Every structure is written in structure tokens, then in C-alpha cells.
Amino acid sequence: MLKKVYGSAVFGVEATTITVEVNVDSGIGYHLVGLPDNAIKESNYRIAAALQNNGYKIPGKKITINMAPADLRKEGSAYDLTLAIGILTASKQIKADNLKDFLIMGELSLDGSLQSIRGALPIAVKAREEGFKGFILPSQNAKEAAIVSDLKVFGIDNIKQVIDYFDKDKPLEETIVDTREEFYKNLEFPEFDFSDVKGQESIKRCMEIAAAGGHNVILIGPPGAGKTMLAKRLPSILPPMTLQEALETTKIHSVVGRVKEHSGLMSQRPFRSPHHTISDVALVGGGTYPQPGEISLSHNGVLFLDELPEFKRGVLEVLRQPLEDREVTISRAKFTVTYPSSFMLVASMNPSPSGYFNDPDAPVTSSPAEMQRYLSRISGPLLDRIDIHIEVTPVPFEKLSEERNGESSAVIRKRVIAARELQTKRFKDSKKVHYNAQMNTKQIRKHCALDEASKTLLKTAMERLNLSARAYDRILKVSRTIADIEGVEKIDGNHISEAIQYRSLDREGWLG
Numbered sequence: 001m002l003k004k005v006y007g008s009a010v011f012g013v014e015a016t017t018i019t020v021e022v023n024v025d026s027g028i029g030y031h032l033v034g035l036p037d038n039a040i041k042e043s044n045y046r047i048a049a050a051l052q053n054n055g056y057k058i059p060g061k062k063i064t065i066n067m068a069p070a071d072l073r074k075e076g077s078a079y080d081l082t083l084a085i086g087i088l089t090a091s092k093q094i095k096a097d098n099l100k101d102f103l104i105m106g107e108l109s110l111d112g113s114l115q116s117i118r119g120a121l122p123i124a125v126k127a128r129e130e131g132f133k134g135f136i137l138p139s140q141n142a143k144e145a146a147i148v149s150d151l152k153v154f155g156i157d158n159i160k161q162v163i164d165y166f167d168k169d170k171p172l173e174e175t176i177v178d179t180r181e182e183f184y185k186n187l188e189f190p191e192f193d194f195s196d197v198k199g200q201e202s203i204k205r206c207m208e209i210a211a212a213g214g215h216n217v218i219l220i221g222p223p224g225a226g227k228t229m230l231a232k233r234l235p236s237i238l239p240p241m242t243l244q245e246a247l248e249t250t251k252i253h254s255v256v257g258r259v260k261e262h263s264g265l266m267s268q269r270p271f272r273s274p275h276h277t278i279s280d281v282a283l284v285g286g287g288t289y290p291q292p293g294e295i296s297l298s299h300n301g302v303l304f305l306d307e308l309p310e311f312k313r314g315v316l317e318v319l320r321q322p323l324e325d326r327e328v329t330i331s332r333a334k335f336t337v338t339y340p341s342s343f344m345l346v347a348s349m350n351p352s353p354s355g356y357f358n359d360p361d362a363p364v365t366s367s368p369a370e371m372q373r374y375l376s377r378i379s380g381p382l383l384d385r386i387d388i389h390i391e392v393t394p395v396p397f398e399k400l401s402e403e404r405n406g407e408s409s410a411v412i413r414k415r416v417i418a419a420r421e422l423q424t425k426r427f428k429d430s431k432k433v434h435y436n437a438q439m440n441t442k443q444i445r446k447h448c449a450l451d452e453a454s455k456t457l458l459k460t461a462m463e464r465l466n467l468s469a470r471a472y473d474r475i476l477k478v479s480r481t482i483a484d485i486e487g488v489e490k491i492d493g494n495h496i497s498e499a500i501q502y503r504s505l506d507r508e509g510w511l512g
Contacts, residue, residue, distance in 0.1 A: 003090040006103045007067075007082040008126060009074050010119035012290070012337030013251050015126035017103070019068045020079070022086035027062030034067030037075040046077075047084045049110040054160050059091040075289055078117040081106035081136075084159060085166070096166035101133040104162070112159040116140035118257040121250055124148040136162060140261040142175035144254060147247070147264050149179065177264050180243065192233040195408040199395040203230055206390045206502060208412050211237045212419035213436035213481030215474075216323065216345040216385065218308065220504060221392030227348035230392070231304045234346060235271050236409035238302075239417045245300045248340060252292050252299055270301035276310040280318045290330040290337050295322050298343035308347040309377040316382055319345070323385045326438070342438075345386065349378075375505075384470040387437060387478055389504040419484040436481045441473065448476040454496045461500045475499045 007018045030044055048058050065083060067074050082104045089096045105123065107115040120141035125148055127135050134152040135145055142155025154172040156162055164170040194204060203219070207230060210217040219227040241249065250266045253259050259266065274283060274294045285293030295303060305311060322328045326342040352371040383389070420435060426447060427433045433443060450458065462472060478499040479491045486495075 001090050001092060003086055003096075003099065005082050005086040005089070005099055006132070007079050007105050008103060008119075008123040009072065010122055010255055011335065012339060013122055013255055013292070015119065015122040016072065017126060017130055018072075018074060018079075018082075020082050020086050021066040021068060022083070022090040023064045023066075024059060024087070024090040025062045025064070028060065029062045029064075030058075031062075031064045032067075033065070034070040035073045036067060036079075037073070039077045040067075040074055040079055043077065043080050043083055043108075046080055046108045046110060047087065050080075050108040050112040050159055051084060051088070053110065054112045054158075054163070056088060056093055056163070058087060059093075061091070063087060063090075073289065076118065077107040077115075078105045078119075080108035081114065081159060081162065084108065085162060088163065089166075094163055094167035099166070102136055103127040103132045103134070104136045106136070106138045106156070106159075108159060113157060114138040114140075114159070116257070116261055119255050120145040121147060121247075121254040121259075124151055124153065125251075127151055136172070139175075141259075143177055143262055143264040144250070144259050146175040146177040147179050147250070179265060192236055193409045194233050194236065194412060195405040197226065197230065197233065197406050198402060199406075200226055200230065200392070201406075203390060203392055204407065204412070206388060207234055208237060208416060209478060209481050209485065209502075210234070210344065210346075210388055211239075211412075212416045212485050213387075213423070213477065214344055214434075215387035215437045215478060215481065216347075217388040217390065218347040218349065218383075218386045218505070219390055219392050220349055220351055222350060222394060225392040225394045227392050228304075228306055231302075231306075231346045231348060232271070233409065234302055234344070235269050237412045237416050238269055238344075239413070239420050241267065241269055241300060249300045252296050252339065256292055256297070258297065270298055271304065272298040272301070273304040273306060276305075276307050278311070278315060280312075280315045283315055284318045284322065284328055284330075285339055286330050290332065292339045293328075295319070295328060295341040295343060296339040299340050301343060303343045303345050305345070305347045308349040309374055313377060313379070317379065320382055320385060326432075344437075347386065350374075351391075380468075383505055384468055384474070387474040388502040390502055391504050415485055418487070419481065422484045422487070436477050436484070439477055439480075444473055444476050448480050448491060450476075450491060450496070451493075454491060454493050457493050457496050458500075461496075465500075465503065467503070471503060475503065478502060 002023045005020045007020055008015045009018050032041060051057055085104055088094045105117055107117060109115060116138050120137060121144050124135055124145035128148050128151040134154060136154045137145060139155030139157050142153055146153040153175045155175045165172050221227055246265050246267060250259060272294050281287060283294050285291060285296055322341045327338055328341050329338045353374050423435045433439060479495040482495040482498055483491050
């Protein structure tokens with residue numbers, strides 16, 4: 001007897017429906033076809049034990065299972081439940097007249113209980129698109145899938161519940177999530193706050209500008225100056241995620257199984273801080289069967305690269321294209337996947353190998369030649385893509401010992417949100433541009449018009465610092481953001497001057 005059960009495979013951040021055809025006929029044998037990987041091929045052992053422990057069995061007949069489309073690679077253990085239900089219905093051990101209305105996924109333990117799966121959210125989105133009435137999956141992923149409206153989601157703990165639902169009409173408990181209520185309820189404030197930072201007012205100002213315009217930033221300073229501490233507090237002043245951003249971010253984290261069990265929508269902007277030994281594939285994404293990398297897991301959030309020159313040069317170079325295009329495309333012979341990667345890059349570095357350069361009180365110093373070699377590990381094109389370069393100096397004892405708290409993240413965040421609202425209105429007709437850092441050349445010319453005095457000032461800076469055309473655009477973008485923070489429409493000389501200050505690594509004589 002032939003029966004069809006429906007599952008799903010995830011490629012990139014999109015799902016594809018898989019039809020599992022199970023045919024039970026006279027004879028002996030178990031044949032699984034349709035490009036399954038080893039985890040799926042081993043499923044018959046898990047299924048046999050799970051059914052045995054719940055009063056059922058794999059029949060001693062010829063079982064042929066095809067996973068269509070047959071030319072598409074299937075991987076992972078999430079098809080266990082799909083295959084088990086197909087075998088039970090095809091062998092007439094249970095009746096299931098409405099199988100076509102459900103998409104079924106789940107990994108089986110030997111006692112019949114279910115383990116969590118990856119990609120529940122994109123699978124649920126696809127199930128709704130294709131007109132399925134319900135989605136049966138492990139209870140650990142139920143809240144994640146229930147974010148999708150107009151689809152009944154049933155979270156289960158054991159295969160017996162599914163068997164009883166189809167065979168004995170025992171109802172399953174539907175998981176219902178009010179997406180908007182869940183999202184706004186969980187907009188908690190991050191644990192790190194700028195009020196903890198003593199001194200460093202100029203750096204706080206710099207971080208506020210970066211957050212307001214979505215600009216990439218690099219912090220340069222000796223050990224202990226507070227670079228990492230400042231970077232960790234950046235998410236606390238970023239605007240809250242919109243519902244659309246939260247859905248995009250949750251979708252990516254769902255694909256790699258990073259959404260916490262029994263949780264729904266992600267409400268906090270991601271902050272990713274990979275170690276400098278990371279490979280280029282782990283950073284950008286890829287592999288034989290491509291998975292998102294750190295830059296995609298940072299989508300709509302912050303990617304923090306601590307000790308930037310310690311990263312392999314090849315790893316840093318693969319960042320260049322995603323920083324410009326805000327997406328990364330991974331191509332293989334048979335398919336291509338595209339992952340979104342619109343993130344803020346925050347990098348930190350010491351000015352020299354010893355960490356102390358040109359400091360007469362330092363225990364160890366480096367020569368200008370050593371420092372030049374150290375800085376040359378970071379290519380010019382990559383530095384050009386970082387809008388803001390700022391020097392971080394150690395905080396003196398007088399500032400550290402002050403009892404007065406600095407300005408809180410909540411206060412700074414209000415100014416950032418106000419500046420972002422101006423940008424939202426400015427770019428309301430553009431689908432791909434939402435804040436100043438995303439502006440293309442045409443938009444820069446339109447929204448960053450300068451008066452004659454400002455043009456002269458910028459021309460002088462360009463000639464003295466030997467800046468590239470890309471650096472010129474960065475200065476205009478940062479100037480536009482500074483003007484937005486002040487709530488003014490026209491960029492003036494003060495805005496240009498401040499933006500030029502944030503190009504430390506371009507400054508002539510910076511090497512000493």
C-alpha cells in the first residue's frame with residue numbers, strides 16, 4: 001500500500017516541501033531512496049526501537065521509501081517522525097485519512113520521545129504558503145513555529161500522541177502565540193549600560209553616532225583602555241528591533257538551531273564576538289551543505305572583532321563584499337544560497353604589537369617600523385569600508401574614582417531613535433536603504449549637499465590625508481548622521497570637521 005507524508009528541507013533561509021512516499025509490498029527489504037544523508041539512512045534503527053517501545057513495529061515486508069524531489073539532497077535526523085508515520089499508515093497499523101493536511105517533522109529517541117529540530121520557523125512559513133492546515137513538530141520548537149499566523153501548530157512530546165491523534169481522534173493541544181504581544185513583552189533592556197563607563201566622553205559620542213547611522217567603527221588603543229567594554233555596550237543604545245527585523249533574525253538563527261528551546265521570536269539585537277582563530281567559512285558561511293556564518297548570525301545586530309590584526313588576513317578579506325552588499329552568496333555546483341548580512345561591524349585593535357606605542361611610561365614599546373608592519377595586516381580596502389576610526393586612551397585615576405555615573409544608555413538611546421526616525425522618513429521610498437550607512441552614491445549626492453565653505457574644508461582634508469573616493473563618501477555619511485542627531489537638515493562645516501576627526505588611521509603623522 002502506498003501512502004504520502006509531508007516533511008521539509010531547509011536550504012539557505014528558505015524551506016522546500018519534501019514528499020515522503022512509503023510503499024509496503026510483499027517481500028523482504030528496507031529501501032530508502034531520494035538522496036538521504038547518513039543521519040536519515042540510520043533512521044530505521046531509531047524508528048524500529050521507538051515503535052517497539054510504544055506497541056507498534058516495522059512490518060517484515062518490502063518497504064520502499066522515496067523522498068521527492070529525488071535529486072535534492074536531504075540531511076539531518078528531523079525526518080524520523082515523518083518516516084515512522086508513513087510506515088505505520090502504509091502498513092495499515094493505523095488509519096490516517098487527513099495526512100495530506102499536515103506537515104510532520106521530528107527526531108525520535110528510542111523511547112518514542114521527540115528531540116528538537118532546526119529550521120522550524122522557515123518550515124512553518126513554507127507550510128502556510130503551500131496551504132497546509134497544520135504543522136506537527138517537537139514541543140521544544142512549537143513556540144518558534146507558532147509565530148507564523150494562519151497555521152495550526154501542534155507541539156508534541158512523544159510519537160504516541162501523533163498516532164493517537166490520527167488513529168483514535170485524540171485531540172492535540174494547539175500552540176498559540178500572539179506574535180506582537182510576545183515581541184513587545186520581551187523587549188528587555190540589555191544588561192550592559194553606558195552609565196557604568198567612567199570618562200571616555202568622546203568615545204561615547206562616537207558610539208552614539210555609529211548607532212544612529214548604523215556605521216562601522218574601529219577602536220584603536222592600548223590594553224585596558226576600555227575598547228571591549230565600550231563595544232559590549234553598543235547594543236544597549238541601538239534602536240529596538242522592528243517586528244520584521246525580529247522575524248528575519250529569528251529565521252537565520254532557526255536554520256542553525258540557535259533559537260532557545262521553548263522560546264519564540266528573538267527580541268534582542270544579536271551581538272556576535274568570534275575568536276580571532278575563526279576560519280573564513282565559519283565567518284562568512286558555507287561548507288559542503290552551506291550554513292550561515294557569524295556575519296549572517298549578526299544580521300540586524302553587531303559583529304565585534306576583537307584584536308582585528310590577529311585575524312588571518314584571508315578571513316578579513318572575505319568581509320569586504322558582505323560589508324558593501326549586506327548579503328553573502330554561496331555557490332555550489334547544483335545550487336546557490338544567499339544569506340542576509342546587514343550588520344554593524346565593530347572592531348578593536350592595539351596600535352602596535354606590544355599594545356603601547358609612543359608611550360614613554362609603557363613597560364614595552366614598539367618602533368614605528370614594527371607598528372607599520374602590524375597595521376599592514378589590515379588591508380586599505382577593508383579600512384575604507386569602516387566609517388569611523390577612533391583612538392581610545394586610558395582613563396586617568398581621577399575619572400575612574402568618580403562616584404558620579406555617566407549618561408545612561410536609555411538617555412543616549414532616545415537621541416539615537418530620534419535620529420533613526422528622521423532617516424526612516426528620508427528613505428521611506430527605498431526598500432533596501434533604512435539608515436545613513438546604507439546610502440549609495442546617488443543618495444549621498446542627494447541627501448549630503450554641502451555649502452561652499454564645507455566643500456573647501458573637505459577638499460583640503462582629502463588632499464592632505466590622501467583619502468580615497470570611498471573614504472570621501474564615508475565622511476559625508478557620518479556628517480549626515482551628526483546633523484541628524486542635532487535635528488538639522490543642512491550639513492555644515494562643524495559636522496564635516498567632526499566626521500574628518502573620525503578617520504584616525506587616514507591621518508598623516510598618526511604613526512608618530
